[in-house]
Amino acid sequence: MNTTNIMTDIDAIAEVLVEAALAGGAAIMPIYDGPIEVREKPDYFPVTAADEAAEAAILTLLAQQTPDIPVIAEESVSEGMVPETGRRFFLVDPLDGTKEFIARNGEFTVNIGLIQDGEPVAGVVYAPAIGRMFLGIAQSGAREARVENGKLGAWRSIAVRTPPAEGLTAVASRSHSSPETEAFLAGFPIAARVSAGSSLKFCLIAAGEADVYPRMGRTMEWDTAAGHAVLTAGGGRITLTDGAPLRYGKWSQPNDTDFANPYFVAYGNAVFPFGDNH
Structure with missing residues (x-):
């Protein structure tokens, strides 16, 4: 085909x-x-x-x-x-x-x-x-x-937006937060924060309503796959905290259950801390 x-x-x-x-x-x-x-x-x-x-x-x-x-x-x-x-x-x-x-x-x-x-x-x-x-x-x-x-x-x-000069808008989980999330965001020029539940966080970035979403907590593949597709189709990107791509179909993981995700960060058109910007 x-x-x-x-x-x-x-x-x-x-x-x-x-x-x-x-x-x-x-x-x-x-x-x-x-x-x-x-x-x-x-x-x-x-x-x-x-x-x-x-x-x-x-x-x-x-x-x-x-x-x-x-x-x-x-x-x-x-x-x-x-x-x-x-x-x-x-x-x-x-x-x-x-x-x-x-x-x-x-x-x-x-x-x-x-x-x-x-x-x-x-x-x-x-x-x-x-x-x-x-x-x-x-x-x-x-x-x-x-x-x-x-x-x-x-x-x-x-589509994702070009961040405004005054800084980025970070979108965060309404039900989950962590010290790791705050430490990550401390490295960015954050001008505003938006709280949202569920996979709406990915969609707000894809729609140009926010710029970055770090998730330093447990998620499963079914939590992220649809929002991931929307975000990448809109010009954004998701990486693990080491810059590797977030992949799907993770069977028989040595340190976690099937389909569990590692920590990740979703971006719009913000400057990626890992590698190039595309």
Whole structure:
């Protein structure tokens, strides 16, 4: 298959991701609008009926539309259902930002990413409570659309910005912070900070609303894949703290569980401390 056909294939799959994300959001919102019962998973992380309903809706649609692509999905993994991945697979976090969901601040997302040879080549991040959807496709760019009453509006292109002269805007997790994060940011000319939950942090950088996001804490591949795809399609970049790329499909890690990420930093068009600026 030549490069053109590969990209056409990815564009078609991206349309499926958008449809699946809308289905996930439609499953979440009735639960969000009612009483929220919180349970604890075996890994001690919280889970709600919305996580499970959204994942079921997403997996059903992906199985119908793209049956040959394996899916690594957060709630399925927690139940021990982990298919072999191969070169191409989906990573699904049906409700990223469960703490934000429980707090009812709207900053939770549906994340679906397509991985090809260890890299995120397409991804959708949908925040159903605030009506924002972000889509990133390798070599096709990043875009955003509003969603009202479950209906997708017109897409507009987005891209990382040139940071203003007064300094960078750092985006931080609303639920997680650490001394390592503060130490990292101390090396940058930070003029402002924006708090955000879930994978919206990647999307704010991709949309030119922020410049840098260090994550010196635990994440899993399904937390980051979709936002990573949006950010890189918008001209940004993610590296580990040593400058190496963040890769996907990390099985049998000697010092961590399958699919766990090391610390990383997401950038827009800020000056990268590691290597060149592209």
